Amino acid sequence: MALDSYAIGIDLGTANTCVGVYLDGRVEIIPHEGRSSMPSYVAFTETGRLIGAAAKSQVGINPKNTVFDALRLIGRRYSDAEVQADMKHFPFQVLEKKGKPVISVEYRGNTRHLTPEEILSMILSRAKKDAEIYLGSTIMGAVITVPSYFNSSQRQAIRDAALISELPVLLLINGPTAACSDYVITRRFEGERNVLVADFGAGTFNVVLASFEEGILEVKSTASDLHLGGEDYDNRMVNHFVNEIKRKTKKDLTVNRRALRRLRTACEAAKCELSSRKQTQIEIDSLYDEFDFTSTITRAWFEELCQDLFRSHLDPVERVLRDAKMDKSSVHHVIVIGGSSRIPKLQTLLSYYWGGKELSKFLNPDETVARGAAIHAAIMSGYNSKSSNLDEFLLLDVAPFSLGIETAAGCMTPIIKRNSTIPIRKSVVVSTYEDNQTSFLVSAFEGERALTKYNIPLGEFSIQVSPAPRGVPQIEITFDCDRHDNKWVTAAERGTEKGKIYLRYFDRLSPEEIERMKVEARIYDAVDKAEAERVSARNALESHVYSVKRDVSSSDPRNASILRVATLADILLRWLDENQSAQASEYLLRLTGLREVAASITSESIDTDTTKVEAVERVQMPVQPIQAPPSQPLKKPPPSADTGADANSAPINVTFSAGNWQKTFKDST
Amino acid sequence: MPPASEDIADEPPSFINPYEILGVEKNATADEIKSAYRKQALRNHPDKVSAKDKEGAHESFQRIAFAYAILSDERRRRRYDTTGRTEESLDLEDDDFNWIDFYREQWRDVITEE
Numbered sequence: 006m007a008l009d010s011y012a013i014g015i016d017l018g019t020a021n022t023c024v025g026v027y028l029d030g031r032v033e034i035i036p037h038e039g040r041s042s043m044p045s046y047v048a049f050t051e052t053g054r055l056i057g058a059a060a061k062s063q064v065g066i067n068p069k070n071t072v073f074d075a076l077r078l079i080g081r082r083y084s085d086a087e088v089q090a091d092m093k094h095f096p097f098q099v100l101e102k103k104g105k106p107v108i109s110v111e112y113r114g115n116t117r118h119l120t121p122e123e124i125l126s127m128i129l130s131r132a133k134k135d136a137e138i139y140l141g142s143t144i145m146g147a148v149i150t151v152p153s154y155f156n157s158s159q160r161q162a163i164r165d166a167a168l169i170s171e172l173p174v175l176l177l178i179n180g181p182t183a184a185c186s187d188y189v190i191t192r193r194f195e196g197e198r199n200v201l202v203a204d205f206g207a208g209t210f211n212v213v214l215a216s217f218e219e220g221i222l223e224v225k226s227t228a229s230d231l232h233l234g235g236e237d238y239d240n241r242m243v244n245h246f247v248n249e250i251k252r253k254t255k256k257d258l259t260v261n262r263r264a265l266r267r268l269r270t271a272c273e274a275a276k277c278e279l280s281s282r283k284q285t286q287i288e289i290d291s292l293y294d295e296f297d298f299t300s301t302i303t304r305a306w307f308e309e310l311c312q313d314l315f316r317s318h319l320d321p322v323e324r325v326l327r328d329a330k331m332d333k334s335s336v337h338h339v340i341v342i343g344g345s346s347r348i349p350k351l352q353t354l355l356s357y358y359w360g361g362k363e364l365s366k367f368l369n370p371d372e373t374v375a376r377g378a379a380i381h382a383a384i385m386s387g388y389n390s391k392s393s394n395l396d397e398f399l400l401l402d403v404a405p406f407s408l409g410i411e412t413a414a415g416c417m418t419p420i421i422k423r424n425s426t427i428p429i430r431k432s433v434v435v436s437t438y439e440d441n442q443t444s445f446l447v448s449a450f451e452g453e454r455a456l457t458k459y460n461i462p463l464g465e466f467s468i469q470v471s472p473a474p475r476g477v478p479q480i481e482i483t484f485d486c487d488r489h490d491n492k493w494v495t496a497a498e499r500g501t502e503k504g505k506i507y508l509r510y511f512d513r514l515s516p517e518e519i520e521r522m523k524v525e526a527r528i529y530d531a532v533d534k535a536e537a538e539r540v541s542a543r544n545a546l547e548s549h550v551y552s553v554k555r556d557v558s559s560s561d562p563r564n565a566s567i568l569r570v571a572t573l574a575d576i577l578l579r580w581l582d583e584n585q586s587a588q589a590s591e592y593l594l595r596l597t598g599l600r601e602v603a604a605s606i607t608s609e610s611i612d613t614d615t616t617k618v619e620a621v622e623r624v625q626m627p628v629q630p631i632q633a634p635p636s637q638p639l640k641k642p643p644p645s646a647d648t649g650a651d652a653n654s655a656p657i658n659v660t661f662s663a664g665n666w667q668k669t670f671k672d673s674t
Numbered sequence: 675m676p677p678a679s680e681d682i683a684d685e686p687p688s689f690i691n692p693y694e695i696l697g698v699e700k701n702a703t704a705d706e707i708k709s710a711y712r713k714q715a716l717r718n719h720p721d722k723v724s725a726k727d728k729e730g731a732h733e734s735f736q737r738i739a740f741a742y743a744i745l746s747d748e749r750r751r752r753r754y755d756t757t758g759r760t761e762e763s764l765d766l767e768d769d770d771f772n773w774i775d776f777y778r779e780q781w782r783d784v785i786t787e788e
Binding site: 204218220221384387395400401425428485487488 | 712720758
């Protein structure tokens with residue numbers, strides 16, 4: 006069934022982004038350059054911008070301008086410990102701007118400061134473009150998955166990134182919840198099924214417990230450990246080898262950052278190999294001072310190194326069971342996803358916890374989150390075809406964090422508790438704590454800590470109360486949370502006017518900033534398109550020159566006009582070699598000239614044809630000294646973007662196959 | 675949809691009859707209540723309705739969830755049956771170590787004797 010416009014599911018990951026679409030009762034993964042997922046990389050170069058596989062493949066030659074891990078920075082403050090720690094590993098530069106991290110890159114000769122929102126918007130718009138090309142249709146919106154530990158600020162930042170890329174967000178859901186949806190939909194279970202999803206990420210460990218019956222997937226509880234993941238195992242192995250080297254050679258590797266980074270890369274590879282082999286070798290040539298490092302590590306030794314880390318995975322598992330008031334014996338399916346789910350020890354650990362239970366492994370743990378997101382995209386867009394079983398499927402999601410107010414002495418009093426099914430509305434009645442108080446301040450916070458100063462402020466306002474002894478006025482405070490985790494709070498003394506605010510994190514991008522970034526995003530796209538056209542025009546000229554040369558080489562070299570064409574081809578070839586980065590229009594001018602000259606000969610017209618002579622002169626005419634296209638300060642669309650239109654009037658159409666994309670570009674403006 | 679809840683907030687939840695909302699009998703079993711809740715949720719959840727009905731669905735789902743919260747909790751359901759009270763404020767205090775805990779202990783004894 007073909008639709009005019011599709012809704013897609015996007016698993017926006019730290020390392021990779023995967024896109025799915027629900028078509029005729031099943032999910033298809035949308036390819037990115039022939040692969041099932043796109044590296045979450047954006048690179049900036051002298052000539053333009055690269056997104057996805059092309060960006061990742063050139064990271065070695067352009068490390069300072071290749072941005073990855075933007076998901077680790079988004080929605081955070083520059084001063085956050087996580088940001089400061091991550092910055093030490095990033096080859097690109099992170100600066101502070103209004104308290105938030107921005108990434109500094111060189112783009113077409115200019116320094117640009119980009120927010121993590123802008124980087125992710127580029128990845129999202131590429132995902133959208135890949136989907137548009139694959140489906141041959143426009144994209145109406147997307148369900149995007151986020152890590153389950155993301156707070157309101159981080160979730161809002163993802164929404165802002167989508168706004169910049171002009172991709173409507175139908176829903177944000179947690180990654181493990183999407184995987185769970187994929188599982189129950191694909192398996193078509195009858196009767197009640199309790200499903201636990203354990204998501205072993207690179208930096209964090211997330212668990213979701215949900216119950217499925219009569220088509221309803223009800224999330225019961227979620228838990229996370231924010232500092233437990235694949236990178237922690239790498240660290241253990243790195244430390245092990247650093248100590249070994251110190252013992253054997255008396256060298257301290259920790260002072261040599263480059264050596265340490267190379268050791269870390271080797272350890273990560275060794276860890277992955279140990280999932281399928283019992284032992285592996287680590288070999289690093291000239292690790293430092295021409296010292297070649299070689300060592301062996303066994304799976305057993307690796308497991309010993311990480312034993313305590315592995316065991317702490319059980320804490321969040323126990324927490325979700327406790328929060329859901331469920332016994333472990335009532336869990337029917339245990340699903341493991343994420344890179345580290347391949348570690349045999351972690352699988353047996355969970356299996357033993359359930360008394361030897363077999364874990365439910367997906368055929369493809371890398372795609373399941375995108376599949377789940379695609380299912381929800383189909384539901385949210387109202388595409389519930391009769392043949393599908395989505396009509397009778399509903400996800401009851403929960404609030405990821407407790408929502409509450411500050412009470413006396415900076416205490417956090419939760420009103421909507423975490424893991425409450427949303428939408429939800431809850432009221433409490435509170436009172437004053439001083440005599441004759443005339444105003445009452447309502448400060449709303451999000452988080453689980455007992456003191457509000459450790460939680461995230463969402464907004465505050467004050468209301469009037471009639472003076473009375475403390476504890477007498479009755480103030481009703483109501484929290485309202487909708488399907489999309491939008492929150493409002495109302496407060497009033499009983500029997501008076503209500504005060505009300507929409508709660509959002511204070512540090513969000515302003516509408517003006519988003520508008521500006523939207524405009525800039527269009528300019529980035531226009532520059533990319535112009536660059537693609539330029540390369541395409543260059544290729545068209547080059548291949549035509551070679552084809553002309555081939556033709557004349559088999560003709561009579563004494564014929565004056567053939568000789569002239571051959572000479573012209575040689576001149577153009579040399580010109581091409583010297584002008585790798587000329588404008589598209591310059592290539593097209595020469596292409597037109599060459600075609601005219603060549604055509605006049607093949608049609609055996611008379612030598613003295615004036616038009617032909619003119620054409621030859623035009624082609625041979627030295628053009629002004631060629632320089633690289635001037636780098637555009639991002640204020641107006643570059644002139645080279647306009648030459649794309651000229652290209653259409655040229656004898657051959659060298660416009661890059663951007664027709665489809667052009668159309669949607671207009672649609673979305 | 676910020677204006678959505680403007681009107682909802684004006685109706686105190688205490689006037690809600692949870693049995694009517696879920697469409698179950700007064701003597702419905704826990705399983706019947708669960709099943710009724712699921713059926714109502716499937717029909718009224720904002721994800722399952724067209725764009726123009728989303729605001730209304732937001733409100734009705736909250737009502738259904740509220741009714742289910744009362745009836746799925748044995749103790750709260752009993753309180754509603756005997757007093758007609760549905761306020762959540764009492765419920766919130768359950769976490770505190772106060773006389774309500776003591777009261778609940780007493781009540782539990784009464785139940786086991788029956």
